Amino acid sequence: MRLETATWVEVERRLSAGNAVALLPVGAQEQHGPHLALATDTIMATGLAERLADQLDALLLPTLPYGETWTTAGWKGTISISFNTLVALTTDIGAALAAHKVAALIIVNGHFGNSAPLEQAARALITQHNLPTMILNYPGIEQAAAAVCESTPAAPGFYHADEVETSVVLALRPDAVQMDQAQPEYPQFPPTFGATPTRLDTFNRSGVFGDPRPATAAKGEQLLTLLTVSALSVIRAFLAEHIR
Amino acid sequence: MRLETATWVEVERRLSAGNAVALLPVGAQEQHGPHLALATDTIMATGLAERLADQLDALLLPTLPYGETWTTAGWKGTISISFNTLVALTTDIGAALAAHKVAALIIVNGHFGNSAPLEQAARALITQHNLPTMILNYPGIEQAAAAVCESTPAAPGFYHADEVETSVVLALRPDAVQMDQAQPEYPQFPPTFGATPTRLDTFNRSGVFGDPRPATAAKGEQLLTLLTVSALSVIRAFLAEHIR
């Protein structure tokens, strides 16, 4: 059920059936190179969440289109919200779901920088609102990328505006990709990367990390299928723990 | 320019041309009766903002799909964020725009309850970030409704899940309307309405205020045209004051 187009009557009916699970996609408005849409993370999180919602008969919430993107704020078009704002926003949403007796919340996160604030929100929802909450940060993406893609990531587990992301967006929203602008960049990461807060534009020019050129919609479809399978596996374990 | 599908290169180019204005639609996830989508305010604000963006050559930001909907939290499917969260969220977005040297921000608000927090955010953006900010709460809607619609509103200036809103959604997203479920309700407002915080489900059952049955897509189109004209008039005055 898509909560955007549903009516309150339909939601009430679904909730009264019990054990309703909600899915919240969280994206970002962030640079993704000269060839990919600024809403790439939003598109990907939404696309994955739609597939999961269909499999799980879950309530699909409207996607949050802004995330915590401090690291890419140096490129035009990136619009970051703060750590605390993202915590507050997702905590408010979860609290409303808990008040409606939703049984569990699954956050489908499309952007790495959101992970830490979402973890704080999840803790608050679990301890203060008694709402089981999990966060999916593309589980299984490293295996899926290795299985499907040809190019090497710019760093282990680092997929940004590369073959992986470009393929998935090609599969979901081809109008959001300009393949003729796709160019590779393998930047030199500074030795202090990960140890000190670092804006990515201090060592990367184009916003691309890796090589998007081999991307295809077919690969994107395969990636989505693999990500869906991995995600469902974790979700089923989570629901088995929390929903009787 | 739609910021969701644009790339950072395109945004940078547009910004370097100077005097770029940004449009931020703010919606809500809120009950709109048994026949209208929960995302009605999101749909309407987005639809109006798209027309304005086209006229103004403005940067259209991703729509915020959650708003401050305390008054309808009693119906299932409504998901309210708090006053302070909405202030923080829109202030963060505006601050990011100011850092990118956007010249002005126009918030296209689709939900009455958002007005007060958006006002606070606008003040902060003006005084702390030097970003001229205006908020459009459907200017001219009373005149437009009177000119286009047949039914009487449930209260003066109060349009919710009625002929006005149903018509606009029919024009923009017919898949989000179930006309066969449309039924009128003219509730008795309590005498203290407006003087004490009041949840609307304490005196309304269906979530409809007025009569949605005469709604048509054609009326919705007319309403949008009139709202666009009124909005453009205020916007041009605003830009004349702030953009040289």
Place this chain on the structure above:
Amino acid sequence: MRLETATWVEVERRLSAGNAVALLPVGAQEQHGPHLALATDTIMATGLAERLADQLDALLLPTLPYGETWTTAGWKGTISISFNTLVALTTDIGAALAAHKVAALIIVNGHFGNSAPLEQAARALITQHNLPTMILNYPGIEQAAAAVCESTPAAPGFYHADEVETSVVLALRPDAVQMDQAQPEYPQFPPTFGATPTRLDTFNRSGVFGDPRPATAAKGEQLLTLLTVSALSVIRAFLAEHIR
């Protein structure tokens, strides 16, 4: 009962009788032209609240003499407190009343800018402290002004340092009026007024909106009588809902 001069023993006795209602006047320290006291809103809210307290056998709390007056901060002598400070202040006061088992709180607001923060405080008191709370923003003032006054307001429903306010202060505190300094001003409101936060001194020089010259104490007395009647009507409905 005036809480300022009462003793705790008297308050305890009154509370033990049950169903005690508290009245909190909220004013402002704000420019009111060259002829009216900076505390005009404080004087008016207090004067109205005293009459209501007498009619209702209510506990009259000390008046808050500072309000949220961002819009007039450009004139010397205006002292504004922030939105959040006013929310905190009135929430604290209400929480203390709730702890003492006061049955309901009626806020008599003398300044328009206070309305939005008072609404937030009232919500917190209702939902978190179980204290029925209402806010009176001079109910019936438009009808009363039309019935009593000769001059035209500077804008519909906009009464500031004009015949209405000057008359009421003449009735309550003639020492706070300098009629020889009273001069009219009918400023041109900018077309974006209401759509973007606007400091009033950007389009008004004297601080007067309208024409205070026809003001008299007799008119002020009539206005107070009408405002009291209107307020009592809403209050009785409120108490009927909440006090058994």
Place this chain on the structure above:
Amino acid sequence: MRLETATWVEVERRLSAGNAVALLPVGAQEQHGPHLALATDTIMATGLAERLADQLDALLLPTLPYGETWTTAGWKGTISISFNTLVALTTDIGAALAAHKVAALIIVNGHFGNSAPLEQAARALITQHNLPTMILNYPGIEQAAAAVCESTPAAPGFYHADEVETSVVLALRPDAVQMDQAQPEYPQFPPTFGATPTRLDTFNRSGVFGDPRPATAAKGEQLLTLLTVSALSVIRAFLAEHIR
């Protein structure tokens, strides 16, 4: 100059003369035994501040009638605001004064519990708003009490609803005293008093600390005179440091 009855024109004129000093009385709404008004601290702070304002040609601000009275919240009629609310409130007021180019702020505090939050506000005003700020906690009161009064305080430097306070209120507002209800109480202070937060009603019944019976208006007048002299001495030193 009383800011309540002054106009903005008069304030502007006074400010343009330079070196304007503002006085802010801070009171409390707090039990003071069966014979003294709940607003005793407000009355006393205001009375002292009026005398100081006359001597100093200072701007006298409206008195804050609520303070931080956690320790007496057990008695009916006490209405405490929180530590942080009082900090925010006085910081906002000082910030507004600084924006108007007031040269210094003198807070005349009438209640012991306000001292710590006022200290925090003063630090913020000094360091963030560049406003020299001082807080007068009845300087010289111990010497004045010893010189004028007959009864022994309930504890050294502890004057509450006793001969000292009762005398001062008799001098300032005799309508706020009921001498026929005045009875002494010399409670046994617990040995941990001062080391652990202690509500006073855990060891005191009437709210009186000491013996109010010997109080007279004449003594109150003498006390006020002595307090005024002591306060002026500190103020002149303060102004000598900060006003050239």
Place this chain on the structure above:
Amino acid sequence: MRLETATWVEVERRLSAGNAVALLPVGAQEQHGPHLALATDTIMATGLAERLADQLDALLLPTLPYGETWTTAGWKGTISISFNTLVALTTDIGAALAAHKVAALIIVNGHFGNSAPLEQAARALITQHNLPTMILNYPGIEQAAAAVCESTPAAPGFYHADEVETSVVLALRPDAVQMDQAQPEYPQFPPTFGATPTRLDTFNRSGVFGDPRPATAAKGEQLLTLLTVSALSVIRAFLAEHIR
């Protein structure tokens, strides 16, 4: 029991015995003249707390080595945390103890500036976490200093880098004292001291208040013994009130 070197198994065993009391030393990182360590207050609070823990069979928590030292921030090496941070920090610690069913918390404070924030934390712990909490600010220090020391304090009750503190550090950590650098300073306190927030380096050069030269370890030992006795007396009264 020292919580730093204990294991969770040992703590669990001790807690299951019931009535466990925790001791939290709070120090500061603050200048103490050219001869005494910056951690002087930390050393002293820890030393006193260790003796108390041994007498009381209490849980000794790790010492907080930072405090609120706004007044000495002008000297290099002083590192102050803010009022609110110290409140949050000690409230968090107390809340964790309350969750573990510790029966009471005794804070051994080594720095005057910490007193006010610790009082706020203690109130929160008492009212919100139901944890009896007391704060020891060196009870009996004036009597002990008078009994043991030869030099005069720089002001009544003001002991900083003088004979008192130097003696105690000599007794506890002689490596933290450089007696050859010890020089007296008896500054002239400004007449507004105590009435306006004052950084101590505005009227003191060396950071010493008084005369440290007569200090000896033997005096320090005597002071610690006397302080321990005084503290135990207050603690036993506190525990008698709260622990059955």
Place this chain on the structure above:
Amino acid sequence: MRLETATWVEVERRLSAGNAVALLPVGAQEQHGPHLALATDTIMATGLAERLADQLDALLLPTLPYGETWTTAGWKGTISISFNTLVALTTDIGAALAAHKVAALIIVNGHFGNSAPLEQAARALITQHNLPTMILNYPGIEQAAAAVCESTPAAPGFYHADEVETSVVLALRPDAVQMDQAQPEYPQFPPTFGATPTRLDTFNRSGVFGDPRPATAAKGEQLLTLLTVSALSVIRAFLAEHIR
């Protein structure tokens, strides 16, 4: 230079030499099985920081002995401070260092749960206080553990109360280890681990993750040496970027 035992005169002298770097160890008060001290992370962070300070001629700050240990709060003796408190605390400390013109701050973190809040503090220090800040989370620990230890970790990169930590504490503070209590535990991690906030005591009994029995002080010494080398490498790169 140890800031605890140094005097302000010594710090001032060191700062005037320019380019002073500060080291802040951050530990935790957290269960570490039946054989290791609750302050294990504090001991390890301090031990590593001392070696680094000696190599770098840096200012060694007092260690923070409390961290964010939400995941182990179920065991007695763990005392967690909140995410926001840790952010505030370290931001305050860094701000004080920046005011003293310290050139850079290196945080030596001993506990995984501290990483995310320290990252937020580092961002604030970099952007708001212009203080280059880095956080060392035991760089190179996986390689060092693999090179020195015999036992297998309970999960990749997960070292808690195991051979690694036990060896290091044996090297630094043998009094904080009870080897006769050391027992292995290789818990079954739930399939949702990492995807939903999980308290570790829901699937681990003893608090040990892995096998501490092969631990020796000699291995601890080797580990410290390797960690020091890795840390110095990152630090030198960091200083090369920020200190001229």
